[in-house]
Amino acid sequence: MATVSFWGGVGVIGSSKILVEQGGWRVLLDFGLDYTPGAGPFRAGVTPRPGRELHDRILTGLAPRIPHVYRTDFLEGTGLAGGADGQTALFITHAHLDHMGLTGFVDPDLPLYAGPETIRLVQALAESGDRVEGGVPAFRSLPAGESVEVGPLRVTRYEVDHDVAGASGYRVDTENGALAFTGDIRLHGRHPEKSLAFAQAVQGARALVIEGTTLSMGFRNPVRTEAEVDALFDEALERTPGLVMVSLYQRNVERVEAFVAAARRHGRRFLWPPAQARALSAWFGRAMAEWGDPAVSGDIHRHPEQFAIQLPGYEVPWMLDFDPGPGSLYVHANGEPLGAYDPLWDVLQEWLRMRRVPFWAIGTSGHASPEDLNRLVSIVHPDILFPLHSQEPDRLLPPPGVERWLPERGRYYDLGGRR
Numbered sequence: 001m002a003t004v005s006f007w008g009g010v011g012v013i014g015s016s017k018i019l020v021e022q023g024g025w026r027v028l029l030d031f032g033l034d035y036t037p038g039a040g041p042f043r044a045g046v047t048p049r050p051g052r053e054l055h056d057r058i059l060t061g062l063a064p065r066i067p068h069v070y071r072t073d074f075l076e077g078t079g080l081a082g083g084a085d086g087q088t089a090l091f092i093t094h095a096h097l098d099h100m101g102l103t104g105f106v107d108p109d110l111p112l113y114a115g116p117e118t119i120r121l122v123q124a125l126a127e128s129g130d131r132v133e134g135g136v137p138a139f140r141s142l143p144a145g146e147s148v149e150v151g152p153l154r155v156t157r158y159e160v161d162h163d164v165a166g167a168s169g170y171r172v173d174t175e176n177g178a179l180a181f182t183g184d185i186r187l188h189g190r191h192p193e194k195s196l197a198f199a200q201a202v203q204g205a206r207a208l209v210i211e212g213t214t215l216s217m218g219f220r221n222p223v224r225t226e227a228e229v230d231a232l233f234d235e236a237l238e239r240t241p242g243l244v245m246v247s248l249y250q251r252n253v254e255r256v257e258a259f260v261a262a263a264r265r266h267g268r269r270f271l272w273p274p275a276q277a278r279a280l281s282a283w284f285g286r287a288m289a290e291w292g293d294p295a296v297s298g299d300i301h302r303h304p305e306q307f308a309i310q311l312p313g314y315e316v317p318w319m320l321d322f323d324p325g326p327g328s329l330y331v332h333a334n335g336e337p338l339g340a341y342d343p344l345w346d347v348l349q350e351w352l353r354m355r356r357v358p359f360w361a362i363g364t365s366g367h368a369s370p371e372d373l374n375r376l377v378s379i380v381h382p383d384i385l386f387p388l389h390s391q392e393p394d395r396l397l398p399p400p401g402v403e404r405w406l407p408e409r410g411r412y413y414d415l416g417g418r419r
């Protein structure tokens, strides 16, 4: 008998952790951090204590109490057994912290798999100092379409489209049929064919675990495509006589590439904060230009029309040096702050008002719209549907013939039987 249990992503966006078990063998899908700025026990300057990050997360319920996953030395005072048991493997869907942020605490003897692009992106970010807490995770590469056996369980990786390179879905074959997990997925990005091919490959699965980020977001269809985002950025470059400041998420390297090329077409150099420039240079294998040097700030101030600069919300004081002046624009394209739920959002707005810089949000979600979630469920048509990674999973209604089970944290569901 195979079971599935959920140790994160229940009633929240992010923090996904799915445990599939059969005969003492275990497959863990994703191992993310909670990402809830402005909410939870760690906020407003309160953080887990240095050196005791995992301890503090476990005791506040922010990291799961699963035995034989973590490195033993991180677990002092938690009462939880660490070290690998030789019967467990962990699989990561993509390089977003809410899916892989706890991997630095995993015992190095526990096999930890991810797609090759995910591994390369994590390494590029680490080179710029952007590392996960704990140690450096020792990933093993699992190319798309290939499988790994974990005792009687077989895990296969597929590519899907999301707003980060190398995003994956997984299929876990058990004695009670297949469990498929979408990871984070969408149909309005640059590669909808990948997401659709995954849905077709897992058609008729016993269980589908699907993300439901947008269910609580009041999305209106049609949702903006990545091509439309590119066109809006083109328009911003075309119509702005002064400096174009941008906040885009650097892990979305395909959008990075498109925006840099667009700036070049409009005779502007695209400049990055130094740490992001290092990470992107490592990813692209060519030097990305950076701001931060006083001489560069002077150039930007004198010739704002020759530049587009990445200026995440937490870097706004640099505006005092760039002094963008009238005719400049701030373009938000899903960078930090990621949304209005982040206290940084209001800070950014205040700075822009103070400097009289208009704000234009041109981004699009990395997550499928409610209509596209329904489409994916209809293609897979599983026996059992588990909506996860959502504040309102009950908004996803199953089509006829599909049973919906709303996951509860830490509860075991028998894939061979009833709830």
Ligand SMILES: [Zn+2]
Pocket (backbone or CB within 6 Å): 094, 096, 099, 162, 184, 366
């Ligand atoms: Zn994601």
